[in-house]
Amino acid sequence: MYYVPDGTTRCGYYECSECGERFLDAQIGPTLVCPSCGEAPDMEIGPDEEMPELKETAKLLKIIEGEEVEKMDALLSLAVTGGNFEWI
Numbered sequence: 001m002y003y004v005p006d007g008t009t010r011c012g013y014y015e016c017s018e019c020g021e022r023f024l025d026a027q028i029g030p031t032l033v034c035p036s037c038g039e040a041p042d043m044e045i046g047p048d049e050e051m052p053e054l055k056e057t058a059k060l061l062k063i064i065e066g067e068e069v070e071k072m073d074a075l076l077s078l079a080v081t082g083g084n085f086e087w088i
Helices: 066-080
Strands: 010-016 024-026 058-063
Touching: 010 066, 024 058, 024 066, 058 066
Parallel strands: none
Antiparallel strands: 010 024, 010 058
């Protein structure tokens, strides 16, 4: 969820207003559905059940471009691993 594909030159840096999760996404827009707390729609709902409404709670903080994409991806990955930087 934090990682963008290798070779990405432009991505968005987002923060969810519900859970506080920060992440990168190759899709850039003013808001996105949070990959942590956003509810994935259940495609096996019955005819009497309503489709859950997706809330776009993650707001774009910054557009990251160029070398900064790889650096920011590494920093977020480092935060997730709890500071184990030996893999870098």
